[in-house]
Amino acid sequence: MAASAKSGNVIARYLPVYFVLLAISFLEVFLAYQHFSTAGLLAVLLFLAVCGGALAVMYFMHLAQERRSLFLTLIPAIIFVLLMMNMIWTDSFRLLHMRPFAH
Amino acid sequence: MSESEVAMHGNGALLEASPYAIPSRKLIMWLFLLSDAVTFAALLFGYGYLRTASSDWPTPFKFNPSILNVMIMTIVLITSSLTMLGAVDAAKLGDKLKAKRFLWSTILLGVIFAGLHIREWLSLIDEGVRLFQNPWGSPLFGAAFFSITGMHLLHVTCGFVAIAVVSRLYTRGRLTAGHVETMGLYWHFVDLVWMFVVPLVYLLNISR
Numbered sequence: 001m002a003a004s005a006k007s008g009n010v011i012a013r014y015l016p017v018y019f020v021l022l023a024i025s026f027l028e029v030f031l032a033y034q035h036f037s038t039a040g041l042l043a044v045l046l047f048l049a050v051c052g053g054a055l056a057v058m059y060f061m062h063l064a065q066e067r068r069s070l071f072l073t074l075i076p077a078i079i080f081v082l083l084m085m086n087m088i089w090t091d092s093f094r095l096l097h098m099r100p101f102a103h
Numbered sequence: 104m105s106e107s108e109v110a111m112h113g114n115g116a117l118l119e120a121s122p123y124a125i126p127s128r129k130l131i132m133w134l135f136l137l138s139d140a141v142t143f144a145a146l147l148f149g150y151g152y153l154r155t156a157s158s159d160w161p162t163p164f165k166f167n168p169s170i171l172n173v174m175i176m177t178i179v180l181i182t183s184s185l186t187m188l189g190a191v192d193a194a195k196l197g198d199k200l201k202a203k204r205f206l207w208s209t210i211l212l213g214v215i216f217a218g219l220h221i222r223e224w225l226s227l228i229d230e231g232v233r234l235f236q237n238p239w240g241s242p243l244f245g246a247a248f249f250s251i252t253g254m255h256l257l258h259v260t261c262g263f264v265a266i267a268v269v270s271r272l273y274t275r276g277r278l279t280a281g282h283v284e285t286m287g288l289y290w291h292f293v294d295l296v297w298m299f300v301v302p303l304v305y306l307l308n309i310s311r
Contacts, residue, residue, distance in 0.1 A: 010192035011185060018185050025177045025301065029170060032306035045302035052298045060184050060291040070123040070130075074137055081141050085148045095156035 017059045024052040132285045136292045139258075143296050146254060147303055150247040154307075161239035162308045168226060173305050176219045177297065180259075183212035184294045191287045194273065194280035202283060206270040209290065213263035220256050224249070251304055258293050266290065 028048050032041065058064040063071055123130055154160050164170055190205030231238040232245045269286045272278040 011189050014185060014188050018181060021181050021298075022178065025174065025181070025298070028302050028306055029174060032170075032302075032309055033166075038307065042303075042307060045306055049299045049302050053295050056184070056291055056295045056298065060188060060294070061288055067122075067124050070125065070133065073123070074133060078137060078140055082144055085144060088148060088152050089155065092152040092155040096158060 014059060017055055021052050021055060024048050126281055128281065128285050129288070132288050136288065139292065140296075143251075143254065143299070146251050147299060150251055150304065153241070153243045153247050157241040157243060159240035160308070161237060161241065161244050162310050163227070163230070163232070163237070163239055163244075164305050164308050165310045169223065170305065170309060172219055172223050172226075173301055176216055176223075177301060179212050179216045179219070180294050180297050183209045183216070184291050186212065187287045187290045191280070191284045194283040197280070199274050202280075203270055203274050206266055206273075206283070210263045210266050210270075213259055213266070213290075217256060217259055217263075220252065220259070224252070248304060251300060255293070255296055255300055258296070262290050262293050 028045055031044055031048075036044065063074075121127075121130070125133075164173075186205050186208040190202050190209060193199075193201035193205055227248075232248070234245050234249055236242045237245050266286055269278060269282055273280075273283055
């Protein structure tokens with residue numbers, strides 16, 4: 001019985017995170033229908049997605065409760081890889097502006 | 104000596120203490136998720152590359168049915184993360200019945216998500232979208248859309264099948280609460296990926 005009561009508490013404990021994640025999702029849909037430029041909308045949506053993702057990793061996946069060494073091993077590595085992937089953009093813009101039919 | 108004690112303090116003179124203070128299976132799951140995150144990132148970057156380089160990228164997603172469907176899918180998936188948390192917690196407390204109920208709730212929500220996902224696919228296929236063609240513009244749209252969402256759907260499907268196996272073996276006493284927790288990490292990751300797929304693949308391509 002005590003175990004069941006404690007188990008109910010974990011849902012209540014994570015409900016704020018759950019509602020914030022839902023709010024972020026609804027906010028994203030709302031913003032998508034506002035008159036932003038594509039680049040502006042991309043920046044806003046990415047920022048919100050990163051916030052939601054960080055909440056999920058830190059609280060749902062309990063990374064906040066693990067040793068800092070695990071955080072320092074995983075997160076800088078993924079950020080480094082994601083930053084390195086950004087080198088493709090110059091080529092994609094080149095393709096858009098230098099294709100024959102663009103002239 | 105418990106698993107966590109071994110992870111924290113090592114096992115006598117034979118094993119060093121883990122620098123992360125977690126069991127090996129959990130560390131391996133984290134490393135798998137790291138590599139899987141890079142895979143999804145590569146897919147999303149590839150999609151971004153194609154979208155930027157195409158002058159006639161289509162924007163086919165109407166509020167009803169596509170975006171509405173996606174919102175329901177998001178609610179279902181985030182709720183399944185909450186039930187997974189309940190399962191992990193109940194398993195840690197040794198309440199097998201409650202853990203099983205939460206795990207099967209998670210599976211049910213995963214199946215509903217997959218059903219909605221397939222409904223979305225069928226709706227687009229009905230409008231003429233295929234892997235290498237669509238009625239609106241760049242033929243690469245179908246390839247990018249079905250690759251990314253298909254990869255995610257594959258993860259969801261593997262996830263609820265794996266949860267069913269873990270649930271069965273855990274209730275029979277062949278797996279521990281640690282296994283349920285590791286399974287939970289995977290399921291939350293599937294949820295995490297969806298948070299990036301929705302804005303980048305759907306919301307940036309809404310029909311105005």
